[in-house]
Amino acid sequence: MLYLAAAEQTDAGAASFFGFMGITCALVFCNLGGAYGTAKSGVGIASMGVLKPELIIKSVLPVVMAGILGIYGLITSVIISQKIKPNDYNYYKGYSHLAAGLCCGLSSLGAGLAIGIVGDAGVRANAQQERIYVGMLLILIFAEALGLYGLIIGIVISQ
Numbered sequence: 233m234l235y236l237a238a239a240e241q242t243d244a245g246a247a248s249f250f251g252f253m254g255i256t257c258a259l260v261f262c263n264l265g266g267a268y269g270t271a272k273s274g275v276g277i278a279s280m281g282v283l284k285p286e287l288i289i290k291s292v293l294p295v296v297m298a299g300i301l302g303i304y305g306l307i308t309s310v311i312i313s314q315k316i317k318p319n320d321y322n323y324y325k326g327y328s329h330l331a332a333g334l335c336c337g338l339s340s341l342g343a344g345l346a347i348g349i350v351g352d353a354g355v356r357a358n359a360q361q362e363r364i365y366v367g368m369l370l371i372l373i374f375a376e377a378l379g380l381y382g383l384i385i386g387i388v389i390s391q
Contacts, residue, residue: 243322250326251316254333255309258386261337262305265344265379269298272348273355280359287359293369294351297376301340301347304383308336312390332390339382346375 273294281288312329354368 245318247323247326248316248318248321250323251312251321251329254326254329254331254390255312256333257330257337258308258312258333259305259337261334262308262340262344262379263302265341265347266298266300266302267344268341269301269344269347269351270295273298273351276352276355280355284359287355287362290365291355291358294347294355294372297372298344298347298351300376301344301379304336304340304379308333308383308386308390311387315390328389332386335389336379336382336386339385340379343375343377343379343382346378347372350375 277288277291277295280291312332315325315329350368350371354364354371357364358368
């Protein structure tokens with residue numbers, strides 16, 4: 233009987249590895265996407281700011297949208313971490329939490345790549361033709377939606 237209790241505790245400990253990897257994947261990949269989007273858009277803003285410094289504040293939108301991606305990872309990580317219990321955790325929960333973290337993290341990584349590329353090109357184009365701003369804004373919204381979809385599905389999977 234003692235061996236069975238020890239085996240169940242070991243399984244809970246081993247299964248929790250996958251849950252913690254889900255937390256790690258969500259946070260790391262979301263922050264990678266956010267960092268890339270911020271850096272790439274920031275380069276475009278700096279380049280555009282030399283020509284038209286009055287448009288700098290208006291052009292910060294891609295950086296803000298990229299920063300939101302990191303918050304998606306934080307939300308998913310907190311939700312998953314509250315569900316990991318030392319004695320009441322099995323492989324099914326571990327795998328579902330890993331899947332939730334990967335879903336949110338990789339979706340936000342893709343969104344960050346899109347936001348960075350569109351943000352860089354968009355703010356530079358906006359400096360030359362201000363009517364392009366609405367088009368850039370729509371593309372950024374749809375790119376951000378990719379990360380939001382990953383967050384929603386990640387939350388559903390982690391339940």
